[in-house]
Each structure stands twice: as structure tokens, then as C-alpha cells.
Amino acid sequence: MATGFLLLPAAAAVETSVVCPVDPIPVTSVQTDALFALAAGRLYAASDITGLQPSGAKFPFGATARQTKYLRSDAYGWTAGFYPAELWLMYERTADPAWLALARTWTKSLLPVSKWTGSHDLGFMIGLPAGLGMRLDPDPAQRITYRRAIINAAKSLSSRWNNKVKAIKSGEYDGKWGLIIDSAMNAPMLIEAADMVGGAEGAQLRSRGQKHLLTLAKYFVRPNGSTFHRLTFNPKTGALTGPVYGQGYNMATSTWSRGQAWAMYGFAKGYAVTGNPILLAAANRTNAFWNQQVGLGCVPAWDLAVGSAFAPRDSSAAAIAAAAMLLLADLDQGGGADNRQRALTTLGTLTSPEWTSVNTQNPGILIRQTWNVPILKYEGSYVWGDAYLLESALKVSGTTDQ
Numbered sequence: 001m002a003t004g005f006l007l008l009p010a011a012a013a014v015e016t017s018v019v020c021p022v023d024p025i026p027v028t029s030v031q032t033d034a035l036f037a038l039a040a041g042r043l044y045a046a047s048d049i050t051g052l053q054p055s056g057a058k059f060p061f062g063a064t065a066r067q068t069k070y071l072r073s074d075a076y077g078w079t080a081g082f083y084p085a086e087l088w089l090m091y092e093r094t095a096d097p098a099w100l101a102l103a104r105t106w107t108k109s110l111l112p113v114s115k116w117t118g119s120h121d122l123g124f125m126i127g128l129p130a131g132l133g134m135r136l137d138p139d140p141a142q143r144i145t146y147r148r149a150i151i152n153a154a155k156s157l158s159s160r161w162n163n164k165v166k167a168i169k170s171g172e173y174d175g176k177w178g179l180i181i182d183s184a185m186n187a188p189m190l191i192e193a194a195d196m197v198g199g200a201e202g203a204q205l206r207s208r209g210q211k212h213l214l215t216l217a218k219y220f221v222r223p224n225g226s227t228f229h230r231l232t233f234n235p236k237t238g239a240l241t242g243p244v245y246g247q248g249y250n251m252a253t254s255t256w257s258r259g260q261a262w263a264m265y266g267f268a269k270g271y272a273v274t275g276n277p278i279l280l281a282a283a284n285r286t287n288a289f290w291n292q293q294v295g296l297g298c299v300p301a302w303d304l305a306v307g308s309a310f311a312p313r314d315s316s317a318a319a320i321a322a323a324a325m326l327l328l329a330d331l332d333q334g335g336g337a338d339n340r341q342r343a344l345t346t347l348g349t350l351t352s353p354e355w356t357s358v359n360t361q362n363p364g365i366l367i368r369q370t371w372n373v374p375i376l377k378y379e380g381s382y383v384w385g386d387a388y389l390l391e392s393a394l395k396v397s398g399t400t401d402q
């Protein structure tokens with residue numbers, strides 16, 4: 001187990017602030033057992049919604065370091081799917097029917113959102129929890145419900161397609177038609193839904209999902225493997241009109257840490273569902289940049305260009321990056337063992353008591369995450385980091401000791 005942490009600049013051209021274990025060690029089964037014990041208590045406590053405010057927002061979102069209760073969102077928040085996903089992961093880990101019942105209840109209350117065309121985030125909101133439900137629910141009738149929701153969500157996302165940009169609109173940024181790197185996580189759902197739909201409509205979903213990822217790979221990945229966060233386009237011509245500010249430090253030159261991790265995971269998943277080598281190359285290049293900037297087992301500041309040792313961390317970026325490395329290791333396209341070892345060592349850090357809520361009153365699991373530093377500079381615990389930490393810990397637990 002790690003015995004302490006040092007603040008270090010990364011050994012690379014860009015000075016990045018990272019927190020590194022004195023002795024980086026791969027995660028052990030003792031650590032994953034402790035993580036799931038902590039998660040069981042935290043996730044069960046969050047399922048009690050008797051004291052909710054009249055707004056009715058019930059889906060856990062996150063809590064800053066000193067908060068003891070979750071801020072919650074309604075079903076239309078981009079983070080609403082992560083808590084149901086965590087419940088499915090607890091069911092997968094334990095096979096306990098109590099977790100199955102909770103996972104079903106929370107997932108079902110999200111499913112009407114699948115027909116909403118107002119968000120590019122339906123992959124997170126519907127694809128993630130309904131996909132887990134399709135894989136894990138023992139009842140075929142329930143699985144059909146989740147499958148329908150994924151098809152509806154894919155069609156809703158597809159309705160945001162622009163044939164000039166060759167992408168699904170993420171949003172209006174500075175009043176312009178925009179794309180965001182996070183959308184790499186949502187597009188694979190269209191490709192997964194394609195086979196469920198079949199025919200010409202399925203072929204169109206597959207084509208749009210793949211083209212969206214290729215557009216991201218073309219415009220968002222810089223020659224050194226770093227990424228932009230938000231770019232805008234002319235929707236009538238498809239021409240790039242430039243970067244705009246999002247959650248990163250500098251819209252043109254810096255790399256928002258979580259965006260880089262979303263890119264790594266989204267391109268790896270995109271390759272897994274398409275076999276397209278351009279997407280594998282994008283996954284490998286973004287992964288290589290991460291590894292160059294963030295040392296073995298280290299956790300970066302919220303933006304990879306931020307050199308201050310006192311800048312807020314984003315441990316969620318490290319959790320997502322570890323999950324991406326495990327996906328790349330599964331794909332085993334060269335570097336598989338190295339990716340797995342890096343992921344295990346990152347998980348060794350993130351499951352140590354310095355990075356979990358075990359010694360705090362925080363309602364989440366993984367601490368020292370950040371949401372959107374330009375708006376809120378405080379570290380906290382957020383459901384997306386928790387979900388990807390649990391996904392990765394579940395994948396490796398029992399396979400190694402480690």
C-alpha cells in the first residue's frame with residue numbers, strides 16, 4: 001500500500017502538477033475489498049430519499065470536501081446515470097438481490113429521458129446504466145425494457161446530427177454550433193444500438209456514431225496527443241471556427257485533464273465497437289500523452305498545463321484514465337501489459353485511504369475530484385469518478401494479487 005504522496009512536476013516539456021505516491025504499487029485485493037465495503041455503505045445511504053427537498057431532484061451528483069450530504073440532480077442532469085450504474089456494479093460484485101432491486105428502481109426512473117433530444121449526454125445518462133442492466137439483469141423482460149431505452153436514446157442522439165460537420169451537436173458554445181470532447185463517451189451507444197435496430201436505420205446509427213468519433217479524432221487530438229475541450233463549427237459549411245472556453249485553463253493551448261481521459265476512453269471504446277484503426281490510433285496517442293504528463297500512479301491537477309502544486313486535483317480524470325487503459329489492455333493492440341500495469345498502479349493510488357472518503361464524512365467514495373474549476377475551485381467527490389473507479393476495481397479484483 002502507498003505510504004505517502006509527493007507533489008512533483010512531471011518530467012516533460014509542459015510543466016504539469018501531479019501528486020505521486022512515494023512508492024507506486026499496483027492495487028491489491030485488500031484495497032479493492034476495502035473500496036467495495038466503503039462503496040456499499042455510501043451507496044446504500046444515498047438510496048434513502050425520504051428527506052429530499054421539494055424540488056424532487058434525487059440523483060446523487062456530488063459533494064465538496066466538507067459537505068456531508070449529496071447535491072442531487074433531476075433525471076435530466078448529465079450525471080443522473082452514474083449512481084444507477086454504481087448500483088449495478090455493486091450487484092455485479094455481490095450478486096445480492098437487494099442491489100439488483102435498487103439498480104432496477106433507479107434505472108427505471110431514468111428511462112423516460114431516453115426520448116429527450118435536448119442533450120448530447122444520453123450515453124452517460126441512459127447507455128451506461130441501461131447497458132449494465134442489459135448485461136446483468138437476470139430477468140429477460142427487464143432486459144427488453146433497457147434495450148428499448150438504449151434504442152430510443154440512440155435515435156434521440158442521432159436527431160442532433162449535422163451532415164456538414166459530420167457530427168452530433170454537443171451544444172451552443174459562445175452562441176455557436178459546438179462539439180465537446182466528452183461526447184466521445186456518448187457516440188459509441190449509437191454503434192451498439194445499430195445491431196439492435198437493424199436495417200437501414202441501424203446502418204445510419206452505426207455510420208453517424210463512427211463518423212462523429214472520426215470527426216473528434218480529426219479536430220480535437222493535437223499532433224502531440226493532447227486534446228481540445230470545446231470547438232465550434234459553421235453548421236452550414238462544416239468549417240472549424242475555433243476553440244472556445246470550457247472547463248480547461250486555456251481554450252487553445254491547455255488540456256483539461258478529464259477531457260483527456262474522456263478522449264482515451266471514448267476512442268478505445270469506439271475502436272472496440274467499430275474496429276476502425278483511426279480510432280485505435282487516437283486512443284493510443286491520447287493515452288501516450290497522458291502517460292508522458294502524468295507519471296506512474298500519479299494524479300494530475302484539473303488541467304495538464306497547470307504547474308502549481310497547490311492547484312485542485314482531479315482524481316476522477318485518473319479513475320477514467322485507468323478505466324481507459326484497462327479497455328486498451330483488453331484490446332491488446334500492443335502495449336497491453338504496460339497499459340494494464342499502469343492502470344493497476346493508478347488504482348493502487350486511488351484506492352489508498354488518502355484518496356477515498358474512508359476517513360471523512362463525505363457521502364461519496366473517491367475524494368479530491370473536481371467538477372468545473374473555472375466555476376467552483378473546491379475539490380470534492382462526484383458520481384462519475386466513483387462510477388469509473390468501481391468499474392475498474394471490479395474488472396481487476398480477483399484477477400491479480402496484483
Ligand code: GLY
Pocket residue numbers: 078182258371
Ligand atoms: N460534462 C462532462 C464533464 O464535466 O466531465
